[in-house]
Amino acid sequence: MASENPFKGNLTSLLKPGGGEFGKFYSLPSLKDPRADKLPYSIRILLESAIRNCDNFQVKKEDVEKIID
Structure with a gap:
């Protein structure tokens, strides 16, 4: 089930210039993991997707760690 x-603390809001919320995304810099900064751009996209879909059922926290490694 x-x-x-588990990464909900990394959820960041995009704000409209006039105020209000434009959207949300999972911020990789908020992971505070230096390994994520060294990843190629294409792998960072996969990492963000894994974090976004992490539910500890289909995508587990260990899967996210494997991508970072």
């Missing part, structure tokens, strides 16, 4: 995303 799916559970709450």
